Amino acid sequence: RHAAGVDAVARGLREGSAALILGARGGGRRAVARAAAARLGLSARALRPVAVPAEPVARRAQIALLAREAMLGDLAIVLDCDTGADDADRLAHDLADDLVAGFDAPLLLLAATRPPFAPDAFEVRLAPLEPADRAALWRDALGDDGAAEALADRFALGPDAIGAVAARVGSGDARALWDAARAVAAAGLGALAERIVPRYGWADLVLPEAALADLTAIADQLRHRSAVFDAGGFGAKHARARGVTALFAGPSGTGKTMAAEVLAGALALDLYRVDLSRIVSKYIGETEKNLGAVFDAAQAGGAVLLFDEADALFGKRSEVKDSHDRYANVEISYLLQRMESHDGLAILATNLKNHLDQAFLRRIRFVVDFPMPDGALRRRLWASAFPPETATEALDLDALARMELPGGNMVVIAINAAYFAAAEARPVAMRHIARAAAAEFRKLDREFRPMWDAGS
Numbered sequence: 001r002h003a004a005g006v007d008a009v010a011r012g013l014r015e016g017s018a019a020l021i022l023g024a025r026g027g028g029r030r031a032v033a034r035a036a037a038a039r040l041g042l043s044a045r046a047l048r049p050v051a052v053p054a055e056p057v058a059r060r061a062q063i064a065l066l067a068r069e070a071m072l073g074d075l076a077i078v079l080d081c082d083t084g085a086d087d088a089d090r091l092a093h094d095l096a097d098d099l100v101a102g103f104d105a106p107l108l109l110l111a112a113t114r115p116p117f118a119p120d121a122f123e124v125r126l127a128p129l130e131p132a133d134r135a136a137l138w139r140d141a142l143g144d145d146g147a148a149e150a151l152a153d154r155f156a157l158g159p160d161a162i163g164a165v166a167a168r169v170g171s172g173d174a175r176a177l178w179d180a181a182r183a184v185a186a187a188g189l190g191a192l193a194e195r196i197v198p199r200y201g202w203a204d205l206v207l208p209e210a211a212l213a214d215l216t217a218i219a220d221q222l223r224h225r226s227a228v229f230d231a232g233g234f235g236a237k238h239a240r241a242r243g244v245t246a247l248f249a250g251p252s253g254t255g256k257t258m259a260a261e262v263l264a265g266a267l268a269l270d271l272y273r274v275d276l277s278r279i280v281s282k283y284i285g286e287t288e289k290n291l292g293a294v295f296d297a298a299q300a301g302g303a304v305l306l307f308d309e310a311d312a313l314f315g316k317r318s319e320v321k322d323s324h325d326r327y328a329n330v331e332i333s334y335l336l337q338r339m340e341s342h343d344g345l346a347i348l349a350t351n352l353k354n355h356l357d358q359a360f361l362r363r364i365r366f367v368v369d370f371p372m373p374d375g376a377l378r379r380r381l382w383a384s385a386f387p388p389e390t391a392t393e394a395l396d397l398d399a400l401a402r403m404e405l406p407g408g409n410m411v412v413i414a415i416n417a418a419y420f421a422a423a424e425a426r427p428v429a430m431r432h433i434a435r436a437a438a439a440e441f442r443k444l445d446r447e448f449r450p451m452w453d454a455g456s
Contacts, residue, residue, distance in 0.1 A: 009036035012122030018107040023126030026158035029110040037076035070105035081111040141166030147174040153226040154302040155185040189297040193272035198265030214368045243342040249353035250370025253408025256349040270303040288334045305346045385414040391427035399452040
């Protein structure tokens with residue numbers, strides 16, 4: 001796929017001293033740089049911007065020394081302009097004139113988009129790697145391994161990362177390969193969202209049949225995406241529809257986050273909850289930038305994104321009355337575009353479904369309702385509220401099920417009741433649950449009327 005790009009970069013280096021390789025991270029930029037340098041008999045070496053002095057005179061002296069060593073050693077210097085916000089800012093402001101304009105040795109700049117500090121550099125744009133390209137890389141690295149297609153479909157790793165994972169793990173252990181690829185791919189998400197380790201399975205979900213059917217369908221679409229979009233041909237016509245977006249709507253405590261954990265665990269993927277306080281910014285353009293970084297990192301890592309309380313971020317677009325309204329609507333329009341093109345699973349959880357913009361709902365493939373549990377579901381929830389290791393005594397599940405509460409509040413009551421019982425060195429009894437329930441109802445500003453003899 002990048003053979004023409006290698007030829008173009010080598011041609012640009014022959015004609016001048018700098019070439020700009022544009023493409024997504026993990027798209028083979030470094031591999032193209034190495035191959036183009038090798039075409040000219042040069043060895044590629046990466047420059048770390050943080051190693052360059054901040055003081056201008058010292059910086060220029062070190063850059064001149066670097067250029068001399070590169071010419072004497074037949075080196076092509078490779079500079080990644082997307083190494084991070086701090087490095088990129090320093091590169092853009094401190095090294096632009098000195099490095100790009102004054103470097104007399106072969107220089108290769110890597111970036112996702114054309115930076116402002118290289119106006120005259122020869123430019124080569126690389127097409128994004130497709131799953132079929134990544135599958136070929138995995139097969140080359142592992143041999144004829146049956147895990148290649150699944151790894152390529154789920155993790156947007158580049159040639160370097162694929163080679164490193166294959167060399168470290170080797171073929172034959174599909175689960176070890178999957179875990180290693182997942183760890184490498186998700187490395188950029190930790191600073192942008194909170195990782196949640198899935199603890200629940202399908203048996204832990206107590207939901208209406210319709211909700212369970214939708215959740216199963218979501219998992220099936222992620223599992224069989226390659227069969228439909230690659231082997232089945234849908235990818236050629238609907239490339240932007242590979243991802244799955246779901247809205248989980250319902251009151252607090254009805255199981256939305258648990259369902260997200262179940263899906264991530266069933267798919268053997270990482271789950272990241274987006275921290276809105278880190279994303280939303282009062283500065284124009286910063287919210288879009290932060291969201292773009294989240295979606296890019298999630299897509300590369302194959303991670304499941306959970307936007308909790310999504311109505312705060314994905315609310316209805318407003319009538320434009322001032323500049324703040326206009327830029328708020330620009331943010332929402334940007335989100336619509338990113339959600340539509342996202343390649344993974346994004347889950348929006350909200351307590352206020354009617355507060356979401358209708359344009360979002362049109363782009364969401366699944367809307368899963370998490371209602372308040374009815375009496376039968378409440379009885380099932382109470383039956384599983386206490387672990388087998390917790391001693392209980394004469395619990396009346398029918399009486400407990402008459403308390404109209406969601407599962408999250410039941411968990412709080414069960415834990416508090418277990419503490420009350422432990423303080424007495426007794427099994428959990430109905431009176432302990434009554435005491436815990438009374439406190440929970442007070443917290444909810446509701447009157448507690450026990451459906452049983454609270455002293456029993």
